[in-house]
Amino acid sequence: MALFGKPAKQSYLGIDIGAGGIKVVELMNEKGRAKLLTYGFAEHPVAKVGESLLDKPDAAAALLREICKRAKTSTVKVVSGLPVSSVFSSVVTVPAATGKALSAAVELQAKKLIPMPLEEMILETTPIPDAGGEAKKANYSRMLLTGASKSLVKKYIDVFKLAGLQLLSLETEAFALIRSLIGRDRANVMIIDMGALRTNIVVVQNGIPFLSRSLNLGGLALSRAMSETMRVPLSQAEQMKIDAQAVAEIMPDVGLPKMFDSALTMLLNEIRYSSNLYAGQNETPRQIEKIILTGGAALFPRLADAIGATIGIKTYVGDPWARVVYPLDLRPVLDQIGARFSVAVGLAMRDIE
Known part of the structure; x- marks a missing residue:
């Protein structure tokens, strides 16, 4: 039970x-x-x-x-x-159509974008809501194309x-x-999911993952920085990272320890790049309204505050x-x-x- x-x-x-x-x-x-x-x-x-x-x-x-x-x-x-x-994801623009004509148009775009034979992939399309009516006026549709290898x-x-x-x-x-x-929030939101090895950035528009990027940076990078700076085994640094008292001892009065500057700079640069990329993919430029931080590394003290203060967008742990x-x-x-x-x-x- x-x-x-x-x-x-x-x-x-x-x-x-x-x-x-x-x-x-x-x-x-x-x-x-x-x-x-x-x-x-x-x-x-x-x-x-x-x-x-x-x-x-x-x-x-x-x-x-x-x-x-x-x-x-x-x-x-x-x-x-x-x-x-591990998933290909892209917004594609196709002529307004239905049935086989739409499938053919999407397949044509997929062949241009996906660096693998389509017969080795499983593809799925999700219509993107046309909130402003721009696509309807221009007689085209926007689709989220996702694919994974068989x-x-x-x-x-x-x-x-x-x-x-x-x-x-x-x-x-x-x-x-x-x-x-x-959930049903229709704001333009950036989700930052910080796992052990990778950080995934997903920009969400009207409930659709409009832009997805993956960065070779995760919570383990913070542990390695602690391990090298404090000269302790990696396993010990990993344990210290999740120990509130141990973390409190290395925290400065404000901000994050200098040992994390390299990892934080890399993350902030990717956030800025993703924000600019998203803004440029819309006919009417859109801005990120808030950032939600999640994943194991999201719980590190002051990380959300540091991102929000530097980027200038409200950031919190989801x-x-x-x-x-x-x-x-x-x-x-x-x-x-x-x-x-x-x-x-x-x-x-x-x-x-």
Whole structure:
């Protein structure tokens, strides 16, 4: 049975397989709202971060079974997510059409943009709402084109099959993040998801991931900076990073320690570049209205404040539990782990909302 509440007929597992480990969340549909039943996770040892669990299907499946057993999950129905860095994503403009004519136009654009044979890809298109009526007047449509290699998709299918789980859907992590952190908000929002190895930047317009970029920078870079500056083992620096008291001892009166300047500069440059790129992709320039920070590194003290102060846009750490019903006495624990579970929560919500 589930840890919180009774087992449900309509419950789903959101499973996020990332460089930092595996996160599992089980949500049920309670009168149209997502209710937390249970959750579980297993972190990848620092020394093994970068080794893909998907390349070791038997080990990954065994780990998944163990997580589900410990969490006492009550369903085998799974929604999982494809990493932003492994998915092709682009907004394409095609002549206004329907049916086969539209499919042909999209395929033509895909051949121009995707550096792989289309027969090796799984493609999906999502219409982009024409809020200002500009596209309709000009007789064209804008579509979000996403694609993933069939070989990558097969790896996910194999792992879940070995784990005895039923994979209902694979979607991009971007949509999961939008679901858990933005909901129905139609503001122009930038989500910054800082994982162990990579940082994904997603610019959301009208609920659609209009722009997605992946940066080779993650929380491990902060740990390495601490390790080198303080001359401590990487594993110790990683532990210090999540220890509030240890972090307080290295923090200056304002801002972030100088040891993080290189990583922060790299991140800020990418934020500025993504903002400018997004503004230039619209006929009427649009500006980012707010930035939501998530991922394991998002909890580092003052990081959100430092980004907001430098970029000049309100920045805060997102709360993936804001649209989920859960026991109130769990709030302190959920606050601690929330930033790491944004993708998993959004995945589990897919067939509930």
